[in-house]
Amino acid sequence: MKPSSTPAVPEPADQPGTTSTTDRSQPRVTLRSDLRASIPDGLIALVVTAAVFALLYARIKAKTSSTVTVMPFMADTGGFWMYFLSQAFGWSALLWAWTTVVLGLLLSGPRPGRLPLSAQRLERLHRTTSLNTIALILAHALLFAAELVRHDTTRWYSRLYTAFVESFVPGGYDSGTGQLAIPLGQAALYLAVPLGLLFYIRHRIGPKTWRVLHRFVIVVYVLSVWHTLLYGTNVWYDGWFRTTVWLLQLPIAALLLARLLRPARRSERLSSPGAHTGSRAGWGLRLGGRLA
Structure with missing residues (x-):
């Protein structure tokens, strides 16, 4: 489960230990x-x-x-x-x-x-x-x-x-x-x-x-x-x-x-059907998952 990042970037930072640039300087969580x-x-x-x-x-x-x-x-x-x-x-x-x-x-x-x-x-x-x-x-x-x-x-x-x-x-x-x-x-x-x-x-x-x-x-x-x-x-x-x-x-x-x-990760947010970059079937599956 991911926290959001304060700066306005396309994707919020990952948790410590992943491949995000911000966290490379931090020791990997073990x-x-x-x-x-x-x-x-x-x-x-x-x-x-x-x-x-x-x-x-x-x-x-x-x-x-x-x-x-x-x-x-x-x-x-x-x-x-x-x-x-x-x-x-x-x-x-x-x-x-x-x-x-x-x-x-x-x-x-x-x-x-x-x-x-x-x-x-x-x-x-x-x-x-x-x-x-x-x-x-x-x-x-x-x-x-x-x-x-x-x-x-x-x-x-x-x-x-x-x-x-x-x-x-x-x-x-x-x-x-x-x-x-x-x-x-x-x-x-x-x-x-x-x-x-x-x-x-x-x-x-x-x-x-x-x-x-x-x-x-x-x-x-x-x-x-x-x-x-x-x-x-x-x-x-x-x-x-x-x-x-x-x-x-x-x-x-x-x-x-x-x-x-409203998930913290912007890539997980469900846009309107017209603004969705993928297929309508994929958008429908994501909507079905949210409703379920």
Whole structure:
């Protein structure tokens, strides 16, 4: 997702590390440098996760959560703490995914008049929150698998195999709402990893190819929200949780609409049919993509 450039040039500058003249003097952004930069953001994510876990745990312990009403066995906080921790990582992953998408849309759409950070710092924050989102999703999935292993009574190799299939193989989980919700979460995970890391090899695949693939990041976010609404225990049974999740989508929708109507890159702006230099069929395809 690209920021616009202030000078009046035919094409806004690319992100650091691409072939733009402005950025050649800057060192290429690497995965290692962004991993180091993501540590403070990651520590904040862990603090948020701990707070969410404490909230979930306290509500279950006090029996104020509707989860206990629907699933009484979940009242055993000592027996299901790992599941609650998995839920907490899932919530923080969704929050970090939301932040990543908002930052990306701010950078690639019409820029607000005033922003607290420069475009370069926003770009870096966009990348670090993306890396931490991947880490949080992985932690969420691994803890869910660990919970399945913990409560299985078969031999260890059978427990590991079953947990792997139910957690990471689409269609492997065959119980209740999870039959649809788990594959949606798996799809989000399997798309998030390559789409998030392709940025660091864009000089090999080409900036244009990377930009096209990067647009599918919004699909990862939609899958994550869908997964949460279907299978997030507290969302499913408590109305205000679910309402909050829906309300958080309004800024995303507004920024996405602004991004489609007025992208930062001038080459992506949809001109009138008469002013379009290409074929009418190509213009029609671009219009159809915007409408979709």
